[in-house]
Amino acid sequence: MSLLAFLDREHSLAGDDYSRWLVPPAALAIHLSIGQAYAFSVFNLPLSRSLGITQSVAGDWKLSTIGWVFSIAIVFLGLSAALFGSWLERVGPRKAMFVSAVCFGGGFEVGALGIASHQFWLLLLGYGVLGGIGLGIGYISPVTTLIRWFPDRPGMATGMAIMGFGGGAMIASPLSTMLMARFKTPTSTGVAPTFVVMGALYFAFMMFGVFSVRVPRPNWRPRLSQRAEQRRPFVITGNVTAGRAIRTPQFWLLWAVLCLNVTAGIGVLGQASPMIQEMFPGVISSGAAAGFVGLLSLANMGGRFFWSSLSDFIGRKAVYATFFLLGAALYSVVPRTGHMGNVALFVAGYVVILSMYGGGFATIPAYLRDMFGTIQVGAIHGRLLTAWSTAGILGPVLVNYIREYEIAHGVPKADAYTTTMYIMAGLLVVGFFCNLFVHRVDERHVTTEQPASITATA
Numbered sequence: 001m002s003l004l005a006f007l008d009r010e011h012s013l014a015g016d017d018y019s020r021w022l023v024p025p026a027a028l029a030i031h032l033s034i035g036q037a038y039a040f041s042v043f044n045l046p047l048s049r050s051l052g053i054t055q056s057v058a059g060d061w062k063l064s065t066i067g068w069v070f071s072i073a074i075v076f077l078g079l080s081a082a083l084f085g086s087w088l089e090r091v092g093p094r095k096a097m098f099v100s101a102v103c104f105g106g107g108f109e110v111g112a113l114g115i116a117s118h119q120f121w122l123l124l125l126g127y128g129v130l131g132g133i134g135l136g137i138g139y140i141s142p143v144t145t146l147i148r149w150f151p152d153r154p155g156m157a158t159g160m161a162i163m164g165f166g167g168g169a170m171i172a173s174p175l176s177t178m179l180m181a182r183f184k185t186p187t188s189t190g191v192a193p194t195f196v197v198m199g200a201l202y203f204a205f206m207m208f209g210v211f212s213v214r215v216p217r218p219n220w221r222p223r224l225s226q227r228a229e230q231r232r233p234f235v236i237t238g239n240v241t242a243g244r245a246i247r248t249p250q251f252w253l254l255w256a257v258l259c260l261n262v263t264a265g266i267g268v269l270g271q272a273s274p275m276i277q278e279m280f281p282g283v284i285s286s287g288a289a290a291g292f293v294g295l296l297s298l299a300n301m302g303g304r305f306f307w308s309s310l311s312d313f314i315g316r317k318a319v320y321a322t323f324f325l326l327g328a329a330l331y332s333v334v335p336r337t338g339h340m341g342n343v344a345l346f347v348a349g350y351v352v353i354l355s356m357y358g359g360g361f362a363t364i365p366a367y368l369r370d371m372f373g374t375i376q377v378g379a380i381h382g383r384l385l386t387a388w389s390t391a392g393i394l395g396p397v398l399v400n401y402i403r404e405y406e407i408a409h410g411v412p413k414a415d416a417y418t419t420t421m422y423i424m425a426g427l428l429v430v431g432f433f434c435n436l437f438v439h440r441v442d443e444r445h446v447t448t449e450q451p452a453s454i455t456a457t458a
Contacts, residue, residue, distance in 0.1 A: 007210075009092030014214035020149040020222065022212065027142030027161035029209035030097055033202045034104055034138045035168015037077075038297070040070045040127075042176045046189040050118055053189060061120055069128050071392070076132025078389030081140050085382025086242055088137070089375070093145045093213050100138030101206035107131025108199025115192040127195075138206070139165065139385070143365045144378030145215055151374070152222055154366035155316070159308030162362040166301035170294075172198075238446035239373030245380045248445055250371050253438050258364050259387035259394075260431035261323055264331065264424045265357025267395030268350065269296065278413040279338040279346070292347060299351040300358035307359025308366065316367035317435060323356040324432035331425035335418040361388075371441055398423060 088096045107130035114122025150157035183190030311319040337345040406416040
């Protein structure tokens, strides 16, 4: 049997003695790898000194220019997730994971060529476009499989995998730093060979997921799943196709729910270090600020598992209501902790906020499953992730440009984030009402048919 045939859906059907608990490690292998994207900033300064080595010289790339690499990767994450979601449902997770591994690992290799030849367009094409496509396909490929294996605990299952995306930077950051130090020479910052090695390592690690993932056989159900579903009458009894889903108000309400929740968190995540130093001048050093960023990463990762698991018991709607109400309250109060000089309350507030930011990502696939069923939840999830791409622009723009405007008009740096925090609180209030209006999908959109290319499990 050829490799390409091995990747087909029919060759990844699980046997009767297969344990569904072997699927989460396969999903984690993918998400821990592509989660490296959150650590891309460790390359920013070395890339800005590609020619000067110790300092930037004429001809070196500016930091503002390098920032486009990450931005393009996130844009293509959303676009590829939306475009290839239906294809994933047809071919199955194994082939999709393989394509993700090729694109993500290959993106590093093409990017390395761009760095070595100092051709920015090659770096943008490699890590930004090709790597971004790998990010998008890799992000959604395990989700639909986990939901089908865990119909009784879809929140917990997707939380286990998506937690890996939040924690991928904790592996990638020290690994990248170590490799750059190892390859650095008087004539090289070591970034290009680091890209080569990381591309090969991540490809190999993602292939573990490719070879170990399985899909359940038709009509498979875990024990007690029916009892678990009876506790959640909000769950749809049929299925809605991706084409029909995007024509329902529920889809666009959930799109707004995800976009607003991510907008509120991603802007803070990108400016966490300078924000805490500017709000507590002379109190928080750069080292302490780095520790704060690391703590927020842990909160982001842990929140993905905690909140999504909790949603299996209290429901997705209740969890998102908590995100918006508690988040709005915290954003309103946190600026006062800066004025009070209370670092502990400031840190605690943002730890909770970032846990809900991560929890929003992990809970939304199960929310989609409740609304639209399982047959094309991957395709629907992919389309919904365009909300992430939108929020990836809105959040940083709100934080960065409002801060610059405030400082330019004489507002002290310590107070320059207050207006932004109040705006974020307002956005979360809007998100609360969007979530409040989500209701069961109209029966006219529901089909009980199972397409032949889809493995039915619910």
